Amino acid sequence: MPGKFFKTVIMFATLISVSCHVWAQDEEKFDSKVSIPIHAWIGPPAEQTSYARYKELADAGFTHSFSGFPDADAMQKALDVAKAAGIQLFVHIPELKSDPEGTVKRFKDHPALAGYHLRDEPNAKDFPELAAWVQRIRAVDDDHFCYINLFPNYASAEQLGNPSYREHVELFVKTVPVQVLSFDHYPVMTKGLRPEWSENLEIISEAARKAGKPFWAFALAVAHDPYPIPSIDHLRLQVYSNLAYGAQGIQYFTYWTPKSTRWNFHEGPIDFNGKRTVVYDRVKKVNEEIRNLSG
Secondary structure, three states: OOHHHHHHHHHHHHHHHHHHHHHHHHOOOOOOOOOOOEEEEOOOOHHHOOHHHHHHHHHOOOOEEEOOOOOHHHHHHHHHHHHHHOOEEEEOOHHHHHOHHHHHHHHOOOOOEEEEEEEEOOOHHHHHHHHHHHHHHHHHOOOOEEEEEEOOOOOOHHHHOOOOHHHHHHHHHHHOOOOOEEEOOOOEEOOEEOOOHHHHHHHHHHHHHHHOOOEEEEEEOOEEOOEOOOOHHHHHHHHHHHHHOOOOEEEEEOOEOOOOOOOOOEOOOEOOOOOEOHHHHHHHHHHHHHHHHOO
């Protein structure tokens, strides 16, 4: 990827962010207490639940995290530890599906609760079931949001269950009453940028604006074929572009490097063995920049 191209795009996106920042101050709308959500998609795993691990996550600039936990007791422990470290967690346990009302009642008043993680990249045929699930959760707790992450626009029609991506997003917004939209798109590939990226941001931004809902967008923080180890320029390119299109939350896939038989994941901010990689400090730097622009 040509370095000059990256620097040009990053400079452009940074100027947009700084201009918005100055405008907010001039209009007396700047609030230094505002903090944009920065979400670790796959945070510390259940067996690594400790104050030190969540403090490490917070030190890298993260405010939110999601990991799968085996049961409600493990989730409770993680929430308690996360509270001490200043991190909010999304509940993702088998009981959230089997007993949504009981699970939500147990956790809805926990100060470290961010919301409820339901599904990643659903097919359109799953929308009615997801809508019913969201409604059951919101009937008990309408103060925390239900999280469902959508496919990128390079997913196939078969994956989407819709003939076009725009129709897929529109149907989801119409059918599933989530409070926040989320989608993933990883544009920086070893061979260059995905050409569909801007269109994806435009479609999600437009859908969120029409629905009166915020949207969260991703930056890729873990290498795997065909994606390189992310440089700080790669991260900035993704993050500032997301913000320029109006994203109100930034997410990283992933924080903890997952093990997979399908993908050769490597060099996430934290590796398989719990050791920091060079990407940890890169993500930390970009998160500091985001935090300084949050108001």
